[in-house]
Amino acid sequence: MTLSPLKFPPGIARVGSDGMQRGRWWNANLIRWRNGGLVPVGGWVRLTSSPLASPARKMLAWRSGLDIRYLVIGTDTKLLLLDQDQILDKTPAGFIPLPPLNQGGGYGTGPHNYSTYSTPRDAGAFGPAGNPYSRAPTWTIDTFGEDIMAVASSDGRLLHMSPNSVTTATFDPLATPIATAPLNNRGVIVTEERHVMLFGAGGKPRGIAWCSRENFNDWDFANVNNTAGFIELDTQGVFVNAVKVRGGVLLWTEKELWIARYVGLPAIYGFERVGQSCGLIGPNAFAAAAGSVIWAGSGAFWTYTNGTVQPVPCDVSDYFFRRAVPDSLAARMVGGANGTFPEAWFFFPEDIGVENTSYLVYNYLEHWWTIGKLGRSAIDGSGVWPNPLMAGTDNHIYQHETGWTAAGTTRVGQVFIESAAQAGPGNGDRIMHVVGAQLDNGTSYDCTTLSAFTRGTADDPVEYLEGPFPAYDDGWVECRFSGRDIRFRLEQVEDEPWTVGEMRLDVVPGGRR
Numbered sequence: 001m002t003l004s005p006l007k008f009p010p011g012i013a014r015v016g017s018d019g020m021q022r023g024r025w026w027n028a029n030l031i032r033w034r035n036g037g038l039v040p041v042g043g044w045v046r047l048t049s050s051p052l053a054s055p056a057r058k059m060l061a062w063r064s065g066l067d068i069r070y071l072v073i074g075t076d077t078k079l080l081l082l083d084q085d086q087i088l089d090k091t092p093a094g095f096i097p098l099p100p101l102n103q104g105g106g107y108g109t110g111p112h113n114y115s116t117y118s119t120p121r122d123a124g125a126f127g128p129a130g131n132p133y134s135r136a137p138t139w140t141i142d143t144f145g146e147d148i149m150a151v152a153s154s155d156g157r158l159l160h161m162s163p164n165s166v167t168t169a170t171f172d173p174l175a176t177p178i179a180t181a182p183l184n185n186r187g188v189i190v191t192e193e194r195h196v197m198l199f200g201a202g203g204k205p206r207g208i209a210w211c212s213r214e215n216f217n218d219w220d221f222a223n224v225n226n227t228a229g230f231i232e233l234d235t236q237g238v239f240v241n242a243v244k245v246r247g248g249v250l251l252w253t254e255k256e257l258w259i260a261r262y263v264g265l266p267a268i269y270g271f272e273r274v275g276q277s278c279g280l281i282g283p284n285a286f287a288a289a290a291g292s293v294i295w296a297g298s299g300a301f302w303t304y305t306n307g308t309v310q311p312v313p314c315d316v317s318d319y320f321f322r323r324a325v326p327d328s329l330a331a332r333m334v335g336g337a338n339g340t341f342p343e344a345w346f347f348f349p350e351d352i353g354v355e356n357t358s359y360l361v362y363n364y365l366e367h368w369w370t371i372g373k374l375g376r377s378a379i380d381g382s383g384v385w386p387n388p389l390m391a392g393t394d395n396h397i398y399q400h401e402t403g404w405t406a407a408g409t410t411r412v413g414q415v416f417i418e419s420a421a422q423a424g425p426g427n428g429d430r431i432m433h434v435v436g437a438q439l440d441n442g443t444s445y446d447c448t449t450l451s452a453f454t455r456g457t458a459d460d461p462v463e464y465l466e467g468p469f470p471a472y473d474d475g476w477v478e479c480r481f482s483g484r485d486i487r488f489r490l491e492q493v494e495d496e497p498w499t500v501g502e503m504r505l506d507v508v509p510g511g512r513r
Helices: 317-323 326-332
Strands: 003-006 025-029 031-034 037-040 044-046 056-063 069-075 079-083 086-089 139-144 147-152 159-161 187-190 196-199 207-210 229-232 239-245 248-253 256-264 268-276 286-289 292-296 301-305 308-312 334-337 343-348 358-363 368-373 376-380 389-392 397-400 416-419 432-439 448-455 464-470 481-483 485-492 503-509
Touching: 025 368, 031 358, 031 368, 056 139, 056 389, 069 139, 069 147, 139 187, 147 187, 187 239, 196 239, 207 268, 229 268, 239 286, 239 292, 268 301, 286 343, 292 334, 326 343, 334 376, 343 376, 432 448, 432 485, 448 481, 464 481, 464 485, 481 485
Parallel strands: 056 376, 286 334
Antiparallel strands: 003 503, 025 416, 031 037, 044 397, 056 069, 069 079, 079 086, 139 147, 147 159, 187 196, 196 207, 207 229, 239 248, 248 256, 256 268, 286 292, 292 301, 301 308, 334 343, 343 358, 358 368, 376 389, 389 397, 416 485, 432 481, 432 503, 448 464, 448 485
């Protein structure tokens, strides 16, 4: 008996049809690769005992000066604090909530000839935040030492939270707006030089403002004795979001990428355009990890590494951009570093959905992509918590990469991977008879099963399911099936860790008819 290896490189390739991706994996859910071997994505546990009133849109974990772990959460309607095991409402008085994604409109709303007479308009006419000129609403949150600075773009005020003494971990009852700071801001970030920086500052969509160093109450731009400042940049678009990198702060517009660098007196900050036609598709569609940033643009993924903007080759870009609606992406797509693994995760809504249902993962160490289904609206990578935190579209907060179940519910039938169509001998002009298979598991042979989808010809629209076939304790799979084109499926049948390396088939070539 001679076994023929099935050598699939790590990653999902989802461009064109499955017949175009022979020798690659085509579809997956909750699957990753480690050193070339297939393994399941870890499970998750629920941190919240009851759901939040509305979905979380931004989360940031940090430790106080007393080494107490906290999580601040910006939702559609509230600013919340996870303190030990309780959720505390820190929303200031007069807070303006984030608007819903879809708001109807009347006749005449939107571009010429959009929709039909007397039909309520959807987000295609209005844009993500309810009118054709608005940006997607978002929270931005950052730390100032052990304090928290936050801005909701719908509200526009700079909010501050701080432990109220050195002897207790309790926080002031509500987040406090900084009265001296500009109003109507898009977002906030704290620089390495301890300036609180606002973008879209003071209602100026291209405006950047920063407080005097170490003093977030001093925004007197005319005072020559402080370091506060304001500038309006000459950009093609308006600012969408910002992130800290080595050497400065990256600032995205819809079309461009800028960097703010500390230059000292008298200017304090210098601004340079470092990329064009590489804007951010939505305010949260980026992940920062290992000194680099990766983000989704309007038709490609990009990375900023060592001062250079470059496109990221993506084997699932066709799958992603064909399934997403731009308005929904702008408002809902969220990215973040996993932290436990060298992976950037991106969650997005499919079709006309208003909440995230699917995900992409990019492993920036091994350079593979994978896909799957999971509803998450915010992510904060591991570090403060031992594993990454993610907010579910069911309004619960979860700690991921923990155990092997979905908050105690089995994932049997949900964890799987499928190959693209594999041609039989002679480049598919002969039938392939498979009479056995060997799974290179090493351990946990009984955790997975093997199935096959067979077709009589490459363009046959009908597939026949063969299996599933269980594995013996030595990894051998007793199976019998035939076809000119065959797709293979590995599926998890127990909530346990497992690994599959190279698969091998016992193949008998058949005839051409």
